[in-house]
Amino acid sequence: MIQETFFWPNMHPDLKTITPLIPSLITVFFAYIGFSITVPIITDISMHMNQDVRYQWLTILMSAYPIGAILGATLVGSVSDVIGRKSTLLASLGVSGVLYLLTGLCIVYSEWLILGIIRITQGLIDANMVIAQRTIADVLPQNRHSRFFSYLYSFPATAFIIGPLTLAYCLPEVMVNEWHYFWPFMIQACLMGLSFLIIQTTFTDTKQIKSNRTIQQDLWQFITALRHHSTYRSITISNCLLFFVYRGFLSFYPIYIADYFSANLTLNSHIISWIASGSLVTYLFINPTLSKRFSETKIIITCSCLLSFCLLITSYTTSLNYASWLLMLDSILVTIWIPSCLSLISKHNINQDYGKAFGQNQSIKIFSGLVVNLVFPLMLMSHKQLPLICLSLASICVAAMMSMIAAQECLTSSGIRT
Numbered sequence: 001m002i003q004e005t006f007f008w009p010n011m012h013p014d015l016k017t018i019t020p021l022i023p024s025l026i027t028v029f030f031a032y033i034g035f036s037i038t039v040p041i042i043t044d045i046s047m048h049m050n051q052d053v054r055y056q057w058l059t060i061l062m063s064a065y066p067i068g069a070i071l072g073a074t075l076v077g078s079v080s081d082v083i084g085r086k087s088t089l090l091a092s093l094g095v096s097g098v099l100y101l102l103t104g105l106c107i108v109y110s111e112w113l114i115l116g117i118i119r120i121t122q123g124l125i126d127a128n129m130v131i132a133q134r135t136i137a138d139v140l141p142q143n144r145h146s147r148f149f150s151y152l153y154s155f156p157a158t159a160f161i162i163g164p165l166t167l168a169y170c171l172p173e174v175m176v177n178e179w180h181y182f183w184p185f186m187i188q189a190c191l192m193g194l195s196f197l198i199i200q201t202t203f204t205d206t207k208q209i210k211s212n213r214t215i216q217q218d219l220w221q222f223i224t225a226l227r228h229h230s231t232y233r234s235i236t237i238s239n240c241l242l243f244f245v246y247r248g249f250l251s252f253y254p255i256y257i258a259d260y261f262s263a264n265l266t267l268n269s270h271i272i273s274w275i276a277s278g279s280l281v282t283y284l285f286i287n288p289t290l291s292k293r294f295s296e297t298k299i300i301i302t303c304s305c306l307l308s309f310c311l312l313i314t315s316y317t318t319s320l321n322y323a324s325w326l327l328m329l330d331s332i333l334v335t336i337w338i339p340s341c342l343s344l345i346s347k348h349n350i351n352q353d354y355g356k357a358f359g360q361n362q363s364i365k366i367f368s369g370l371v372v373n374l375v376f377p378l379m380l381m382s383h384k385q386l387p388l389i390c391l392s393l394a395s396i397c398v399a400a401m402m403s404m405i406a407a408q409e410c411l412t413s414s415g416i417r418t
Contacts, residue, residue: 021148023203024131025155027089030191031126032156034100036163037184039251040272043258044265045107045181055377057112062251062377064116066370068123080131086205089131090196096122097192104185123366150291150339154283157335160276164269234408238401239364242300242337245307245394247369249334252376252387253327260384261320271324278328282335296340297406304399307333308392315388 046058080088099122106115167184257263257271290299307330314326379386 021152023198024085024089025152026198027093027195028152029155029159030195031096032159033163033191034096034185034188035156036160036272036276037167037188038103039254040164040167040265040268041107041181041184043254043268047258055381058255059374059377060116061112061119063370063373064119065123066247066366066373068120069126069366070123070370072124072126076126076131084205085131086199086203089199089203092125092131093192093196093199095125097189097196100185100189100192104182107181107185108179150283150287153335153338154280157276157280157283161273161280164272164276168266168269168273234401234405236364238300238398238405239341240368241394241398241401242304242341243365243368244371245391245398246334246337247365248372248376248387248391248394249311249330251369251372252391253330255377255380256384256387257320257323257327259380261323263320271327274324275328275331278332279335282332283339286332287336287339290336291339295406297402299340300337301399301402301406303333303336304395304402308395308399311388311392311395315385315392 042058042061046054046061049057076088076092099118102118103115103122106112106118170184253275254268254272257268263271310326310330310333314323314330317323317326376387379390
């Protein structure tokens with residue numbers, strides 16, 4: 001059960017509601033600064049590798065994190081339901097700080113295989129975002145989930161502005177010493193330590209009542225729901241496609257900028273920050289407005305169609321300036337999806353433990369990211385625009401699947417059985 005929290009006597013009721021979320025949101029911000037610097041650095045170091053093995057190592061290093069996270073997402077969700085959000089998050093932050101230090105050392109000494117193992121471990125124990133999602137589900141009613149999921153994702157968007165900009169202004173354009181790559185990860189390890197102290201001193205635990213079901217029973221229930229409930233099955237398939245586009249876009253466009261436009265770390269970091277600023281505006285202003293006026297399915301269908309068209313235009317753009325604007329537009333459309341998707345999950349899993357429900361969805365998200373990181377580098381070897389075309393086609397498929405869900409909901413609300 002949710003513990004009682006001290007509030008100032010005259011605090012607004014909404015502020016009382018979201019106060020338990022603040023420590024977790026700060027932790028998400030610090031954690032995503034680490035993610036925001038890792039992608040451009042891995043992209044940059046791959047540019048200096050032997051071109052015969054570059055895409056192979058890029059595939060390994062980019063895929064390692066989601067491999068661990070697939071196993072860890074559901075496990076973290078189940079553990080947090082049993083021992084509490086706070087204990088799970090503290091363990092995750094402590095280990096993450098050590099792993100960031102080791103990441104920097106591996107890059108300095110070019111130990112790419114060990115770096116891959118470290119990234120698998122990071123994915124396995126990462127808990128900041130999934131714990132934040134579960135905390136929102138614990139403390140807020142379902143009809144407010146979409147808006148607050150949008151606020152939650154504004155913290156990673158802010159981190160993806162600050163982290164790359166810090167890289168761009170603090171690191172030299174030409175790396176003359178490998179230790180330049182180490183210092184950002186050392187600072188990130190310190191931020192993980194600071195997050196540990198914040199959670200330890202201020203986080204109010206929101207542990208749910210322990211479930212009597214085993215992991216095997218939960219898995220069987222999930223499979224049974226997919227087999228017998230058409231709406232739930234359609235939502236799950238749509239989420240797979242949606243997250244394939246979401247993860248594909250976010251993982252691919254820094255590599256696309258570096259490869260297609262020959263951008264170095266500084267220029268790439270500036271563009272990442274520029275694109276992330278569009279996501280931040282969307283999370284803070286566009287999504288909350290849309291969630292009040294339109295259903296989740298309408299939002300996803302409209303954005304899917306627009307995104308498919310915009311991705312095709314982006315794939316044929318040869319100017320970096322135009323590509324930057326189009327990538328920002330693509331990012332905004334992708335960003336609009338996420339809160340609606342999470343709200344659908346919470347709505348259709350209302351009778352399950354939230355930790356396990358969001359853990360299953362997080363596993364789907366990460367599995368999609370793994371497919372992206374395994375396949376897209378191979379696509380780049382044959383045609384640099386092919387990943388964008390693939391994402392465009394997947395967006396159309398998302399629109400088709402969500403249209404089916406909307407039709408099923410209309411028929412159900414009209415009393416007609418499908």
